[in-house]
Amino acid sequence: MDEIINAVCLNIAERKGIKPTEVTVQLAWEEDTGFTAEVWSLGRSQYLIESNLYEAILRYMFSEYNARVFRDQVELIVNDDEEEIQAIIRD
Numbered sequence: 001m002d003e004i005i006n007a008v009c010l011n012i013a014e015r016k017g018i019k020p021t022e023v024t025v026q027l028a029w030e031e032d033t034g035f036t037a038e039v040w041s042l043g044r045s046q047y048l049i050e051s052n053l054y055e056a057i058l059r060y061m062f063s064e065y066n067a068r069v070f071r072d073q074v075e076l077i078v079n080d081d082e083e084e085i086q087a088i089i090r091d
Contacts, residue, residue, distance in 0.1 A: 001027065001084040004076075007060030008053065012039055027053075027085045035076045035085065050076070057087050 005025045013020040024040040037048040048056075054071055061069040067089075075088045 001086060003060070004053065004057065004085060004087055007056040008037055008039060008048065010063070011056035011059055012041055016041060018042065029078050029085060061089065 004027060006020075008025045009020040009023040012018075012023045012025075018041060022041055026038045028036050028038070030036070033049075035050045035053055037053060039046050039048060053076065054074055057074055058069055058071065061067045069089055073090045075090070077086050077088060078084075079086050
């Protein structure tokens with residue numbers, strides 16, 4: 001879950017030209033809307049939908065791990081045991 005948050009922070013920071021530490025992210029999952037994130041930066045909040053989360057994860061995997069990952073290799077899941085959202089990356 002921490003790496004998903006890092007991915008979103010880096011993605012938003014890059015897009016807005018700010019430091020990643022100036023971005024706060026809260027991930028959520030709801031049956032009606034799926035995976036979302038509320039992001040706070042520059043004194044404003046915005047909501048990201050699932051496709052935005054996948055984009056951030058793909059960019060993060062390339063920039064941090066030098067791994068070219070495609071959308072169909074990534075699955076977001078809710079781990080009820082640990083009460084967190086996880087990204088599963090398949091080869």
